[in-house]
Amino acid sequence: EVQLLESGGGLVQPGGSLRLSCVASGITFSTHAMSWVRQAPGKGLEWVSAIGGSGVNTFYADSVKGRFTISRDNSKNTVYLQMNGLRPEDTAVYYCAILQIPLDYWGQGTLVTVSS
């Protein structure tokens, strides 16, 4: 059974930083691109970032480009999202996901709240 487990969410002040982690199990991790998708309270889904299986290729939404960095450690089956310069509009549940459709797995999400 494939499982994705996010951690690292919490309350942070505007301008602050946070690093999210997502540990995967039940899959050959290095063969899968990994994505982060977020959902602000009461709002829709927003694709945030993705990284290829080798870690070489990375992609970002314009809304986070230059502030967020995605990376992975295939020896630990873990993908990270380093979030710097956080803004109140970054407040959301952040989902880790494998979106190699039709292969489709999601974590339970971790809440990030940006507020003073």
Added chain:
Amino acid sequence: DIQVTQSPSTLSASVGDRVTITCRASQTISTWLAWYQQKPGKAPNLLIYKASDLQSGVPSRFSGSGSGTEFTLTISSLQPDDSATYYCQQYNSYPKTFGQGTKVEIK
């Protein structure tokens, strides 16, 4: 970047009704479009991929059609369990944008 516009934003229908949701892409994406269902407090669940292929385990009352820039999700006979928010997503290219969502309510 490819923009994805979904309509309507909400719809209310009765059990047994046929329901259609539309998704338009700002440029052609062939059939690289997926449909998701999301219930409150849960992660999204993939229903349809490649515009019209039914994901394993998804009831056959769900169907998808379209290609290029115009796509539809149809629920042939709405059931109480279908009360949820539905999203389309293009995966032709990065960023893999989602539509704004359609909330389906049961009358």
